Amino acid sequence: MNSDKQQIFDALFALWGKQHWWPAQTRLEMMLGAILTQNTAWSNVEKAVSNLRRNGALNFQTLEKASQNQIAEWIRPAGYFNQKAGCIKGMVEILREHFDGSLHQLFALDTPALRTELLSWKGIGPETADSILLYAGKRPVFVVDAYTKRFLSRHGWCDKNASYDSVAKLFTESLPEDVQLFNEYHALIVQLGKEHCNTKPKCAGCPLEHLLPADSRG
Incomplete structure (x- = not known):
């Protein structure tokens, strides 16, 4: 999984680009x-x-x-x-x-x-x-949400019952401590969850489809 994290980000970013999160003025x-x-x-x-x-x-x-x-x-x-x-x-x-x-x-x-x-x-x-x-706060911490656990577990990269902190470490321990990277990564995962990796997966056309085990594709 560690060698794939930048590949995952690059695939998501290539499709959807900057997400401009968090959408707030203050x-x-x-x-x-x-x-x-x-x-x-x-x-x-x-x-x-x-x-x-x-x-x-x-x-x-x-x-x-x-x-x-x-x-x-x-x-x-x-x-x-x-x-x-x-x-x-x-x-x-x-x-x-x-x-x-x-x-x-x-x-x-x-x-x-x-x-x-x-x-x-x-x-x-x-x-x-x-x-x-x-x-x-512009601190280099990785935000884990339901979408994050969902796509990781469907790809076999974490257990569906993995703890919040253990999932966060999958990213923070293998990526540079970069606020902008973590910002964009989380926002792109949210987009992934909305477009493809919802409760019922829509794997066709997903930017991570090529990384998904064949028997897990929806």
């Missing part, structure tokens, strides 16, 4: 998007973010003043809106209490400390934390 907007995208399609996140923007709520001060119920109403299109509103309010409160409301102070932490901090927040798991580290 660090805060990116962090909100990472929370909102949990268990929903990005098209729903876009609607929720548009609501926040329309109500002037893509800034710390507005989110701090808004009630959890108000935030839930703004982000309703993203689903699980009460739960996600609680995560957002929790994030805002932690930033105020421990970082003087400053994302600059938060991102001044070194990568291990920042990851530990993010994982301690309500509703923030490894994928969301690493998305924030990579896209908002």
